[in-house]
Amino acid sequence: MNDHIAGLPYRPCVGVMLVNSAGLVFVGKRIDNKEGDAWQMPQGGIDDGEELHPAALRELAEETGVSPELVTIIAESRDEHFYDLPEELLGRLWGGKYRGQRQKWLLLRFGGEDSDINLNAHDPAEFLDWRWVEPEQLPDLIVPFKKRVYRQIVEEFRDLI
Structure with a gap:
């Protein structure tokens, strides 16, 4: 990694x-992934001055159409989780301002029906399809550079799921 990237x-x-x-x-299956079958859990940036829980509920609503009234927050990850973008994505995502993401994760219990999920709730949509999966499947579905984070999240939340 060059010094410029390391300093981001x-x-x-x-x-x-x-x-x-x-x-x-x-x-959800990502719309923008050209490599094929990339699925991920909802996630997104925290706006300046935004608190973690409201950011999580906003991102969830934008990406899935699930309203905050249909979920219960069960847990928050103990630590932040970090990942670096692969070289081919550096400079292309987020205006080249970041080397990757630092993430706090929340475990939320869904109390609604499948019909409450609406991938077109936000324009543009991020996902083109969705499904429910076993937690252990998650690392196999995500893009390679996020697998470690997904393994850590599954392990941390396993007993609460």
Whole structure:
């Protein structure tokens, strides 16, 4: 990693592990991934001055259409989780201002129905499809540079799911 990239900050971000009553986790298939079958949990940047929980609920609503009234916050990750972008994405994402993301994750229990999920709630949509999966499947569905973070989140939240 060159000195310029090493000197870039991490983008503040929140991630949401949304679980249903059967203990399955929501994943969405990304619209913008050209590499094929990339699924991920809802996540996004934290705006300046925005608190973690409101940011998580905003991102969840934008990406899934799930309203805050349909979820219960169960837990927050103990630590921030970091990942670096692969070289081919550096400079292309987020205006080249960040080397990757630093994320706090929240575990949320979904109390709604599948019909409450609306991927077109926000324009532009981030996901083109969605499904419920076993938590252990998550690291196999995410892009390679986020696998370590997904393994850590599954391990930390496993007993609460």
